[in-house]
Amino acid sequence: MNWEQLLSLKRFGDVNKRLRKSQDETRLGFEVDYDRVIFSSEFRSLQDKTQVIPMSQTDFVHTRLTHSLEVSVVARSLGRKIGEKILLKYPELKSEHGYLPNDFGAIVASAALAHDIGNPPFGHSGEKAIGEYFKTGLGMAYKEALTPKQYQDLCDFEGNANGFKILTQSREGRVGGLRLCYATLGAFIKYPKESLPKKPTQHVSDKKYGFFQSEKDAFMDVAEELGLIEAGTEGNVSFKRHPLAFLVEAADDICYTIIDFEDGINLGLIEEEFALEYLIKLVKDVIDINKYHQLTNTQDRISYLRALAINTLINEAISIFEANETAILNGTFTVSLLDKSKYEAQINDIIKISVEKIYQSQDVLDKEISGYAVISKLLDVYISAVNNDYNGKASNYDKLILKILPKTIDFKADDLYIRLLNVCHYVSLFSDSQAILTYRKFSGRLVY
Known part of the structure; x- marks a missing residue:
């Protein structure tokens, strides 16, 4: 894969190529994507969709909307910093085509903003509930009338695929959905494959699927424009990830690991002393002990550690991406960025506690x-x-x-x-x- 093609400004229905040098710097195409997502009705509905605690009446518990906004902020930082490094390595992207670090930030922020837009009510249990209706409920009656891949779309109803449907599906008066830049769509698609076969490899891209059969043509159009590497066999559609999808995933991983944990502490589901021990392990190299001990309440102490933890993991993700950029472009990098982190043990400890104390409360x-x-x-x-x-x-x-x-x-x-x-x-x-x-x-x- 090559960066010039991966940074395509094309939108659905375009006849002529959109050139970066021709863009209005005050309203860049990638930034327009962010606006289109945030003003969509589908995004607004996330303000009343579950992130951690379903139907919570507590002010400080995150919804899908606040989570998505926070992920987009982290993603923008990741994108801009990676953009700086990519442009140093491939200076022609800037000198010949006009790309800037903020372009990368805008792409990743827009994709991250939309990353949960397809999630049904009640969080991931909502996805499972739709799937169970067809796997074990009344929906089983339709199995013989559908192709295996169509039936699998329903049995494993996937928020990521539903998100791609929202962003790209045409209807009267809205041809091409939100008509986002293809670079943004590529960064959005964490799992560039169809629902079958399930998990054909251990590659992180094959963990789930990213589009329904109804959007197969739209996906193929995006994959071809971006020059994604084909990985499917025996007629099955599967591609290697757009490199910036790793950054969207990292932003999401950072936020739900740290901020869901913070919610659990603020709700009293996780004891403060117990929680602080885990967070301090993650930030022990950067914490200012004197400043920390000046903080007099739980919320301030947790906020301080949360900010340090997020910054630590942003820098870690950037280092891992930079070190593995060639493998990522070649499609041979097979795990999420934070799976290569030196803080993997601390991250896994935090996630384990969150599962026990929050997600299974x-x-x-x-x-x-x-x-x-x-x-x-x-x-x-x-x-x-x-x-x-x-x-x-x-x-x-x-x-x-x-x-x-x-x-x-x-x-x-x-x-x-x-x-x-x-x-x-x-x-x-x-x-x-x-x-x-x-x-x-x-x-x-x-x-x-």
């Missing part, structure tokens, strides 16, 4: 169980109404349901896969509160 488990029931009910009602209508068998109840469905999503497609996927996509757009309210309506419990 009674409050989280109880609400995830409720989330399964909510999503299953929504899927059942909407899928029944849509398919009964297509088959000319809609009941009066089905007709009422159809009236509340948005006109912007195609629920009348002849292709069963598209109908089913679009219902799942529609449910994925719900906020946590909207999903619960709709569940109550369907259960006959109106809320005024």
Whole structure:
């Protein structure tokens, strides 16, 4: 892969090549991407979607929106610093084409801002709930009518693939979705493969999948424009990652490792003394002990350590990327950046505590169980109404349901896969509160 191609400013529908030297420096194309994501309705709904604690009423607990904003800030720092190093190594990118360090920062920040845009309500349990509906629930009935890859899309409903759908899908009046630069789309796609085969290699890019069958053509267009390395065999679509996707992943890893841990401390799920010990191990080389001991309350002490930890891991990720840049370009770098970190043991200790004390706390488990029931009910009602209508068998109840469905999503497609996927996509757009309210309506419990 080569950087000039990887930094493509092309947008869906472009006929002529967009040149970096021709860009308006006050409104750079990569920066426009950030604006388009942040003003989208799908991004705004993240303010009421779970990050750590589902449906939390606590002020300082992160939602998907605050998490995404923080990841984008870390990603911008990573991108700019890597941009400086890339331009020193390949000076023609600046002298001949006009690229600047901030271009890299803008690309990675925009992709990071959007990285959770496809997540359904109730966090990762929402993804699993949609998948379970088709693996073990009423959705099993559709298996024989779908291709294996179509069925797998539904059984392993993936927020990353749904995010790519949001960013690229066309509808009346919005051809090409948000029409982001292809460089940004490439950085967004952490898993540039289709749903089957599952985990064909141990490469980090093969851990999950990054696009539904419905967006296969859009993905191939992006991969071809960016010059991604093809890795699929036997007709299966799989590519090596865009190098900047490693930075988006690192920004996400840094934020959820440190900031979810911080949330757990502030909520009282993790004892302060116990937690401080883990964070201090991570920042022992940079901490100012005198300044630390001047801080008189838990929140200030945790905030100070959090800032040091994030800065430490940003610098670590940059060093690892720089040392492995050739392997990353060749597609032979097979793990996430922080998996190569000298702080791997400390990171793993923090994640282990977070899993035990936060992600598997009674409050989280109880609400995830409720989330399964909510999503299953929504899927059942909407899928029944849509398919009964297509088959000319809609009941009066089905007709009422159809009236509340948005006109912007195609629920009348002849292709069963598209109908089913679009219902799942529609449910994925719900906020946590909207999903619960709709569940109550369907259960006959109106809320005024």
